[in-house]
Each structure stands twice: as C-alpha cells, then as structure tokens.
Amino acid sequence: MQEHHGDHQHGDAAMKTQPSGVDHSTMNHAGRDHDDHAVHSHGEHAGHSVAMFRDRFWLSLILSIPVLVFSPMVGHLLGYTVPDFPGASWIPPVIGTFIFLYGGMPFLKGGWGEIKSRQPGMMLLISMAIGVAFIASWVTSLGIGGFDLDFWWELALLVVIMLLGHWIEMRALGSASGALDALAALLPDEAERITADGTETVAIGELRHGDLLLVRSGSRLPADGVIAEGTAEIDESMITGESKTVSRTVGDAVTAGTVATDNSLRVQVTAIGEDTALAGIQRLVAEAQASTSRAQALADRAAAFLFYFAAGAGVITFIVWALLGSIPDAVTRTVTVLVIACPHALGLAIPLVIAISTERAARAGVLIKNRMALERMRTVDVVLFDKTGTLTKGEPTVTGIAMDDGVTTVELLALAAAVESDSEHPSARAIVAAAAKHGAAVPPASDFQALAGRGVTATVNGSPAAVGGPALLAEHGITVPENVTAATQAWITRGASVLHVMRDGQVMGAVALEDEVREESRQAIAALKNRGIKVALITGDARQVANAVAAELDIDEVFAEVLPQDKDQKVRELQSRGLKVAMVGDGVNDAPALARAEVGIAIGAGTDVAMESAGVVLAGNDPRSVVSMIDLSHASYRKMWQNLVWAAGYNVISVPLAAGVLAFAGFVLSPAAGAVLMSLSTIVVALNAQLLRRLDLNPENVR
Secondary structure, rough: OOOOOOOOOOOOOHHHOOOOOHHHHHHHHHHHHHHHHHHHHHHHHOOOOHHHHHHHHHHHHHHHHHHHHHHHHHHHHHHOOOOOOEEEEEEEHHHHHHHHHHHHHHHHHHHHHHHHHOOHHHHHHHHHHHHHHHHHHHHHHHHOOOOOOOHHHHHHHHHHHHHHHHHHHHHHHOOOOHHHHHHHEEEEEOOEEOOOOOHHHHHHHHOOOEEEEEEEOOOOOOOEEEEOOOOOHHHHHHHHOOOOOEEEEOOOOEEEOOOOOOOOOEEEEOOOOHOHHHHHHHHHHHHOOOOOOOOHHHHHHHHHHHHHHHHHHHHHHHHHHOOOOOHHHHHHHHHHHHHHOOOOOHHHHHHHHHHHHHHHHHOEEEOOOOOOHHHHHHOOOOOEEEHHHEEEEEEEEEEEEEEEEOOHHHHHHHHHHHHHOOOOOOHHHHHHHHHOOOOOOOOOOOEEEEEOEEEEEEEEEOEEEEEEEEEHHHHHHOOHHHHHHHHHHHHHHHEEEEEEEEEEEEEEEEEEEEEOOOOHHHHHHHHHHHHHOOOEEEEOOOOOHHHHHHHHHHOOOOOOOHHHHHHHHHHHHHHOOOOOOEEEEEEEEHHHHHHHHHHEEEEOOOOOOHHHHEEEEEEOOOOHHHHHHHHHHHHHHHHHHHHHHHHHHHHHHHHHHHOOOHHOOOOOOOOHHHHHHHHHHHHHEEEEEEEEHOOOHHHHHHO
C-alpha cells in the first residue's frame, strides 16, 4: 500500500529503471507486422474471414434447396415424385457445380495448402469428399460408364454444413492480435515541444532525445522521460493497473500514456522508438502470443487420421473389388467410401461445442477470445493472480482507527474528513466514506492546500488541521503520542498506509488504509484448492503487504516487489517447473505475462491492452469466474471428445460397410443409406453439444 500524499514507492523503481519515449509510427508498424503474422499462422483459415464463410454459407444454403428438390435420390428417400420438365434433370448438376466452385473453394484451396505442407487435415478431407462427389456426379449425369453415383444433393449438403461449421468456428475463434494496436492507442498523436520561441505542435514520430515537452493538466504524456519542471499527481493506471494516482516531481521518471491529473509538467524525452518501455512490452507480447499460437485443434488431428484411414480404405476397396472381377462395382464402392469418409458431424463436432461454450461463458460475464484458451484451462496447474484490483478492490479502505486520550472515533473521522473533503485523492475518498459510515457530522473547512508528497492542510472551525504521513510529521517536528504509536506500528508491520490526523500542531489520532481483500477472493481460492490447483500471488507491492494478503487468503506462493517488466519472467519461472499457468491481471505491465501464460485472464475493468493480450476476459472483477471457466473447460473438452469419438466412430463403422466387407453376407451399405446415417450422426453431435447449456456457471454458486 502506498503512503497517501507520501513517497508513493509502489512502481517508482520500475519507472526509474526504464525511462523512455515512444515512436508512434514504430508502434503501429510493429502492430501491423504482428497482425500479418497472426493471419498467416492461422493455419486452415489463412486469408479467410468470418464474413466470407457467412456469405458463402447463406448463398450455398439457398442454392442447395433446388438441388435437393430435383434430386431423384432425395425424392426416392422422401417418397415424392421429382418435378419433370424439359431441362429439369440439369438443375442439380448446374447449381451443384456452382456450389462446388463457390462454396467449396475455401476447402479446395485449404486442401491444396495441406498437400503442399504435407500436413493433411480437415480441409483435405473435405476437399477429397466434395471433389470425388463432384466428378462421380458429373460422370453419372453425363451417362458415362453406366454408373449410378448421383451425389449432387450430398455434395451440396456437405458444402453447406462445412461452411456453417467453419463460420461458427471463425466467430468463436478469438485473437489477441489487437494488443499491439491498443498499446499504440495509449499515446496521443501529437506533442507540444518547447522551443526558444514558445511551443510547437509536432507528431510523436518527430520527437528526439532531449526534447522538452509541455504536458498540460489532464493530458496524456506523449513520451517517456524525466520531469524537468513541475509536480503533479500522475494517473498510471493504464501502465500499472493501480487505481491510485502517484505524486511525481522534478527528477522523477514518467511514462508515455499516463495522465497528469492536476498540474502541468515540463518533461524531457529520454528515449525513442525501439528503446521505449511500451515498445519493449510490445515485443514481449508479440513473442509470447506467437509461442502460444501453434496449438492444433482436436478436429484437425481427427481429420488427419480419417484422411489416411479413408484414403487407405479407398485404395484397398478398389483393389479388392477389381480383383473380384467387377470394375464398375470397384468404382462405385470406392467413390462411396471416399464421399462418406468426411462426416458432417466431424465438421460440426468442435465448432458447436466452442460456440455453445462461448455463449454460456458470455452469459456468465466471461468473454472467451481464444478457442485454445478455453481448451487449455482444464490443464492449468497454478493460477497466478495480480493482487491489486484482482484479489483486492484496488482502492484504499480505512481498516484501523487509533485515537489519543479524550478523542472519540467519530470526532477523529469528522476532523479528518473535513480536511480531506476537497481532495480527489483515493485515500481522501476512503476517509470521507469512513466518516459517513460512522455517522460523523463533517464540519466545513477552508484554506485547503495539498502538499505534494506530504499531505493536506485546511482550517476547520477556525483551527489549523492536517492529514499526512511521516514526511509531514518530520517537517513540523510533531511527536506522535505513545498510545497512537503502539497501534500504528502493528499497521505498518502488515503493510498498511498510516495517516496521522492533526489539529493545532498536535496529533489527535491516526487511521490505517489498506487495499481491502474481496470476499469473493476467499471463495475463489478455496474452490481452486478443492480442485487441486495451486494459487500464487504477484505484485509490485512491498513483501509485507503481499505476505499479509497471502496469509489472509491461504495463498501457496508469493512474488512480491516485482517490477513491471519482470512479471513475464515470473510466469516463465513457474513454467520452468513444469507447471501450466493461468495468469489473472489488469494492467499494461501484465500484458506480456498474460500472453506468456498458457491462459491469460484479464479483468474487464482493467486496461485495453491487458484485455487484448488475454485469451479470456472477465467482464466484471469477480475472481470466482476463473473457477467457473475451469469447470466449463473440463465440461466442453469432454463434449469435444464425445463428439469426435461419435463422428470418427461413424466413419470407422460405415466406411468398411460401404467398402463391402459384409458383401459375402449379402449386405452392402448403399450411397443413399450412408448419406442418411451421416445426417443422423450430425444430429446426435448437435444434441450432445446442447447438453452444455445445463452447466451452472454462476460465480455465486462456485464451491
């Protein structure tokens, strides 16, 4: 906890070790490079977009209706007479060809890419099925060889369902690539540079080492540097995640993107471009995101297996039937095997689970930004919580009151609140709130004055009064009564901030200010431990503060006094022990650690960069939601495997039957029957995924 109006040690060391400025153009350029990397590393969806799959799905769906209506096989299955007029028989081939070329093109291109990379997967499996169906159907439509392999309707449905599956998947597939843009967005576009003739407005990219900048009250700092003139309360929440403002004066380092809340400053630029603090964070985020983007979807692994299985079965089928002396039967059986080798169910098995899981999480106030983040949640061994604003409320609360003899609690709080009533400092608001809670009648005050780094003074009922820390006491040589000192020593030992309340140069008492632990944090940590998951705490606060919070919450491991740029290293340290880490944070300095962890979880009330770097974002600040997401991860993973087993199991059984392994017994799976079973498999997968809706994700019910 920082000293109110005092030294504000939290974060100072970090800021002084890395003074810097930022080249806006460099930031944006790096952000674009990262976005390009994200697109090209996207695997089967490279170059594709949600809108592309959506548009192709809807048009292909509409066009598939006449293909189905005019298909003799569908008419036979449903028991109706197909409309017959001149040219009617050419409706399925013509429209089916358009669906194949338009709706199937993303899969054909993806399949070719998998062939070139020698990594067969879902795209190649789909391409093989629709390609064989297309050729076989045209052979039948043209009457070549007397084959009855009319797969136009099956081709149309396969393309439509696969487009739907990939559209759902793309919508659910989150990306953290916007983190770099969010970093650049922290900076203003222009700066006021001080010259011999006054000031001039220049672009951020034009700043150089040694430039003197004017930063007006309420403005963001355009560059990192050192204060050359002035004193101000700096809002560093976008960098540290801390809600408190921090007093900065001449000689102190300041960081681009922070805000001078109350006074103007003159700042000398000390670093630009790639040497800046934000650029360094940017590089860490990009590196860490790249290291976690190589995971392969379960469906792709299953598709690779099924491709080899289907291709092998097709070859064996053709050889066996050809040796039996029936080339037409060999072709028919082989085509049937290759077409039904790509079940609709496999294309929807994972996307449906992801979509439902994402929707269920959203209803519980959690945004799943990265599909792999949800899958990895079930593997987490340790949850690393940032302290301030995550496990604690992120704002000071009066937790202790000590009075000199003859002074009551209400009198002390009334006097302190009167002095602080004109201050906007978080500690001042905490004191005013405590006075209101105790029903104190706060008298009016005048002559309010804020003393940078020391405290505040005012005149209350005609007497001079003050509230401040040790610096103010030392400045005026004021002695603290022994009974008050006894209480404050215990507060200081556990890391609380201590403010003394004075009137007429005498200490009337003191109050302790601490960042209050959320009640939800206790429940969340207990629930995590019930699930066998370790809990660790990371903070830039003093060790005694961190240890006090850890002891109160029964946390397993503490990383205290951690500089912002070192949080990423602490995640690496845990990972080096073989642990899979979920990191929960809310500040810009948390962004590299969030991206480095197996799962990054950002508090929604935190900064844009933290949210963009994370795979999971909590819309609120209830840490119990982390437990809910772990439960959802286990449940959704079970559903994924159940669906994949069902979809792959359909192939394992139907492909041999289509190949004719029971032909000796008089049973051969017809193309029509195989297509019907394929559709039924899809229905089973869809219904199974819907069972996820029964999972209770309400954080209040976490146990």
